Amino acid sequence: MSEPKMEPAGRNEKSFEVSLKRALRMYRQMVRIRHFEERVDNLYKTAQMPGLAHLYIGEEAIAVGVCEALGKADYISSTHRGHGHCLAKGALVGRMFAELLGKKPGYCGGKGGSMHIADPDSGNLGADAIVGASAGVATGAAFTSKKLGLGKVAVAFFGEGALGQGLLYELMNMAALWKLPVLYVCENNMYNEYTRYTETTAGQLEDRPLAFGIQTKRIGGQDVREVYRTAEELVKDVRAGQGPAFLICDTYRYYGHHVGDINRSYYRSKEEEGMWKKERDPIRILGAWLTDTKNVSPETLSKIDKEVREEIESGLEFAKNAPYPDPTEVNANVYAE
Amino acid sequence: MFMQNNQVNDENMREISFAEAIREALAEEMRRDPTVYIMGEDVAEAGTPFKVLLGLVDEFGTERVVDTPISEAGFSAIGVGSAMTGMRPVIDIMFGDFLPLAMEQIVNRAAKIHYMSGGKLRVPIVFRTTLGAGRRSAAQHSQSLHAWFSHIPGLKVAIPSTPYDAKGLWKTAIRDDSPVIFFEDKMMYSLKGLVPDEEYTIPFGLADIKRSGKDITLVATSSMVQVALDAAKKLEEIGLSAEVVDPRTTWPLDKKTLIASAKKTGRVIVIDEGYEQYGVTAELAAVIAEGAFYYLDAPVRRFGAMDVPVPFSPVLEDQTIPSAEQIVEAAKDLCAV
Ligand SMILES: Cc1ncc(C[n+]2csc(CCOP(=O)(O)OP(=O)(O)O)c2C)c(N)n1
Numbered sequence: 134m135s136e137p138k139m140e141p142a143g144r145n146e147k148s149f150e151v152s153l154k155r156a157l158r159m160y161r162q163m164v165r166i167r168h169f170e171e172r173v174d175n176l177y178k179t180a181q182m183p184g185l186a187h188l189y190i191g192e193e194a195i196a197v198g199v200c201e202a203l204g205k206a207d208y209i210s211s212t213h214r215g216h217g218h219c220l221a222k223g224a225l226v227g228r229m230f231a232e233l234l235g236k237k238p239g240y241c242g243g244k245g246g247s248m249h250i251a252d253p254d255s256g257n258l259g260a261d262a263i264v265g266a267s268a269g270v271a272t273g274a275a276f277t278s279k280k281l282g283l284g285k286v287a288v289a290f291f292g293e294g295a296l297g298q299g300l301l302y303e304l305m306n307m308a309a310l311w312k313l314p315v316l317y318v319c320e321n322n323m324y325n326e327y328t329r330y331t332e333t334t335a336g337q338l339e340d341r342p343l344a345f346g347i348q349t350k351r352i353g354g355q356d357v358r359e360v361y362r363t364a365e366e367l368v369k370d371v372r373a374g375q376g377p378a379f380l381i382c383d384t385y386r387y388y389g390h391h392v393g394d395i396n397r398s399y400y401r402s403k404e405e406e407g408m409w410k411k412e413r414d415p416i417r418i419l420g421a422w423l424t425d426t427k428n429v430s431p432e433t434l435s436k437i438d439k440e441v442r443e444e445i446e447s448g449l450e451f452a453k454n455a456p457y458p459d460p461t462e463v464n465a466n467v468y469a470e
Numbered sequence: 471m472f473m474q475n476n477q478v479n480d481e482n483m484r485e486i487s488f489a490e491a492i493r494e495a496l497a498e499e500m501r502r503d504p505t506v507y508i509m510g511e512d513v514a515e516a517g518t519p520f521k522v523l524l525g526l527v528d529e530f531g532t533e534r535v536v537d538t539p540i541s542e543a544g545f546s547a548i549g550v551g552s553a554m555t556g557m558r559p560v561i562d563i564m565f566g567d568f569l570p571l572a573m574e575q576i577v578n579r580a581a582k583i584h585y586m587s588g589g590k591l592r593v594p595i596v597f598r599t600t601l602g603a604g605r606r607s608a609a610q611h612s613q614s615l616h617a618w619f620s621h622i623p624g625l626k627v628a629i630p631s632t633p634y635d636a637k638g639l640w641k642t643a644i645r646d647d648s649p650v651i652f653f654e655d656k657m658m659y660s661l662k663g664l665v666p667d668e669e670y671t672i673p674f675g676l677a678d679i680k681r682s683g684k685d686i687t688l689v690a691t692s693s694m695v696q697v698a699l700d701a702a703k704k705l706e707e708i709g710l711s712a713e714v715v716d717p718r719t720t721w722p723l724d725k726k727t728l729i730a731s732a733k734k735t736g737r738v739i740v741i742d743e744g745y746e747q748y749g750v751t752a753e754l755a756a757v758i759a760e761g762a763f764y765y766l767d768a769p770v771r772r773f774g775a776m777d778v779p780v781p782f783s784p785v786l787e788d789q790t791i792p793s794a795e796q797i798v799e800a801a802k803d804l805c806a807v
Binding site for chain 2: 183184185232235236241243244245246247248249261262263264265294295296297298299325326327328332333334399400457458460462463464467
């Protein structure tokens with residue numbers, strides 16, 4: 134049995150080395166998620182989108198860093214805050230928007246909406262809006278992978294709120310016992326909706342997976358190079374059959390719990406929000422590394438930004454112009470035929 | 471004092487919203503009985519996502535308005551255990567869709583302990599939750615699952631449709647020595663209605679005639695009462711007089727009032743937002759068919775939510791909820807006009 138590992142806090146810059154090509158790809162992907170989500174917020178505020186959405190802005194480095202460490206065939210499962218995971222695993226902007234607008238070419242034909250985007254073609258087993266449920270789906274997928282010898286790794290993304298669900302502990306126990314190839318990625322944005330996680334979570338987060346003998350790391354989730362390198366190591370061990378691993382990334386959501394959560398001062402301060410945006414922004418951190426140590430010109434970065442904006446706008450145009458599903462679709466897919 | 475709507479004297483009434491009525495009932499009961507407490511996710515400062523409980527924590531403190539981790543099974547269990555030992559918990563399950571996570575505690579424990587103990591133990595607990603689609607919240611945040619609980623002996627189920635009923639039924643629920651599941655239609659929180667200044671309660675198992683008529687009976691629950699009233703208005707325009715009967719609790723069920731109305735009009739449509747298959751409408755229709763068979767001029771018709779997981783896209787979702795137009799058509803058909 135492998136010993137549980139805990140990395141000491143603090144950064145080891147050298148081990149976060151990534152190639153320029155990879156770094157630029159991750160940069161583009163983070164910018165894509167950022168602009169996508171900003172557009173979603175705007176769609177809500179201008180009453181162009183049905184329902185609500187839970188924005189991922191601020192947490193981009195986690196989805197991007199982890200998915201960069203995965204192959205296309207590897208699985209992910211996601212949550213109500215899932216747009217970032219879907220995009221990072223390869224979903225297309227236009228079809229994402231189409232789903233959010235309830236249109237026919239959306240990933241779920243308009244049936245799922247923001248909280249349930251699934252794209253099996255890119256390994257995305259779907260977003261689930263029941264807290265903790267993503268861990269079940271991924272552990273099941275890992276079970277399949279092991280039984281059928283597929284060599285695939287399954288990643289469950291979830292927030293620290295999921296640590297409140299008993300399901301997670303049943304899953305971790307079985308995953309550890311049976312050495313299932315699953316990586317649990319806990320995005321600790323520090324708030325379960327409107328309550329700080331310290332009021333809902335006893336002890337240390339990392340002690341929980343460690344109790345099952347699961348290899349566990351807790352890192353800052355804002356530097357995508359760190360997330361990528363850590364995930365890469367864990368994924369290697371998981372794929373090699375060493376059993377599950379657990380990655381806790383400390384992070385922050387810049388916006389509300391959902392797009393309608395505008396007045397947040399009763400549960401967190403403007404200063405705290407400002408500090409994360411100013412000092413720990415994942416796009417800025419990678420941008421600074423690219424310009425300062427890799428001699429990437431600011432123009433290169435703004436070109437990426439501009440290209441992504443165009444991609445977002447044309448994706449949105451596509452979605453806006455797309456038809457709604459045929460009304461008879463309502464009865465389709467209740468049972469598999 | 472027990473009251474029905476038609477006994478109310480308008481002079482001593484105030485107009486308040488459905489949400490305010492619920493808040494008032496809870497506050498009054500908490501003032502009256504120090505063993506009453508509320509527990510659930512984001513019930514305290516946040517006052518729940520729908521803000522229904524806003525302000526209660528200011529009066530009663532966090533000892534009695536208790537925020538929990540996202541642990542429905544766990545805090546429901548604590549609720550049951552504390553109810554057995556002298557407390558009167560109100561357990562807040564944010565969305566009815568999350569009831570499955572608490573199901574074990576409700577069905578195998580709360581519902582049965584009084585009986586299993588030969589009457590020695592009591593479980594005076596209320597599970598507070600929501601029902602209803604229409605918010606573009608997709609399949610895991612839109613269900614109306616009250617039929618499940620109406621099926622279980624040992625549970626009582628309240629499903630009010632007006633501020634007046636909500637307040638009166640809430641007070642009865644808290645005082646009841648048996649477990650109650652209390653369903654609030656989340657689309658109804660801002661609905662206004664008259665509520666008396668003085669204290670009142672509404673007994674369980676007493677239907678209310680929301681509108682009297684002679685040609686056809688519309689039995690409607692919760693979210694569907696407004697739809698039925700709307701249909702009744704449209705029917706009046708074409709010369710049909712519809713009676714709207716609201717059972718207010720699906721269990722205990724006021725069979726007498728339903729049957730009496732059916733006997734009077736000879737034609738009945740039953741409307742409820744739960745799924746139609748094996749749903750509340752089936753039970754109500756059976757009760758009426760059995761009790762008023764020789765008085766019926768036509769078979770009882772029923773409308774529930776379409777038997778599909780609630781889809782996200784507005785063009786699909788809107789079809790799944792019974793509409794006034796559908797009811798008008800069915801009524802015309804039954805009355806052969
Ligand atoms: C089982 C369950 N209980 C409650 C909710 C309502 N809810 C939605 S998101 C959320 C908070 C989730 O916090 P966390 O898991 O940390 O994820 P985050 O939203 O911060 O990304 C809650 C309580 C839910 N979706 N599922």
